[in-house]
Amino acid sequence: MAPGGKGDGVQYSPSLKAPGRGLRRHFRPGWGPSLLVALLVPALLWLGFWQLSRAEEKIALLARFEARRQAAPLALEELEAAGAPAFQRVRLHGRFDPEHSLLLDNRTRNGRPGVELLQPFRDDGGQWLLVNRGWLPWPDRRTAPVFATPDEPLALTAWVYRPPGAPFLLGDSTGAGWPRLVNRVDAAALWTELGRAGLPVELRLEPGPAAYATDWPALAMGPERHRGYALQWFSLAAALLVLFICFGIHSARETRHAFTRHPD
Template identity: 60%
Template structure:
């Protein structure tokens, strides 16, 4: 009986100690929170701005990192295609031609239905890109080949170009646009050679009444090529990384300003309270 009483008393004492420790812990947490609010008072408006801006800045930085990786994959795929041996046109998958696939063609250009792709900049100069139909004799298919850039210094005078005559062996590669280009207008003329801002291949072949390939081919350097050093991507992966660093730096600066402002505001509140007590 006495042992049971001692056991009950011990359990009661342990329970009281546990409740006391919990009370002391909660009081210490409350004191810590109170001390934190005394040293950091950013205010609701700066806090709201940080909550809105910080995810946006971090998201933009991550998006630039993703774009940089996409450009690396694109450039690696382009380089691998360029190193691969060319194939004949009849061996190309016409349903979904792979970008940068090299094609070996034998046939002749047609000068009567040339297209001039307007507002093309090369090494700081404005000009046009010359696209001409090409009949590949082994496959019997028509393709539209971009022969490259040529200058157009005086808009009052039509650009001059020479179309090779006779059968030619040429190397070209499949160009697939990364996205819909931004243009100011559609067709700029109806006569030939036709000045245009955009090439609609299906409409082009339908107008000529021919069975043509629905993707543009671009010439590799050769006798029929003009200036053909096209940039593969409009922005390099390094530029995307630079933009990502800028967005992350802005996010870090925003956090630093938020912390500084909160500490500064808390100091001003403490100083004002001490002056009132005096």
């Protein structure tokens, strides 16, 4: 066929364009935003899944709490042999020491300010225990909270409280006298200060003799709070991705407009 004929022309198909070129025409986020998103999105997702795992841990903890709450209380000797596990119920019989009371500050109930009253309790077997008798209102800090301590021997039921996370420490107290206002409590440090042999955990009274308001939550933060935090982290990751995509599309449009106006 003669040169210039129909069969001699070489035609290029649009499909032979460089891979990704069409995408770059419509999406150009730039290296800086891309690197930022590559770092932040996995971190936000990790935080979300970590909060979900914390929620599962709290659900398991609540299940253990409920199981031990329904179980019969142990004798003090059995509790010590078991290592005083969290939420375990225990039977006590003895007397309170009214001379060395601790007032745990900044405890609110239904928006009302107050304190929790903790007192040493000497079991008939000679063991000292730090017993939380419950919450007291303290509306006016110019006057001391009012409470009474029974003089007679008492038969009580309590359960072991172990704070999650970092342990409470005896410190940040107001004054050196008694009753002593504290922000954090460590039973072991109290026994060292008083020179007594005692169980190094806090026991919380169940409703009954000598108890004030004992409606403690099993956990300071329930699983629903962790799920809420997880949703926040996932939402932030999704919002960041949406902003990244919008920015990349807008940047590509700006680049095309600039090229159209100034092709050279």
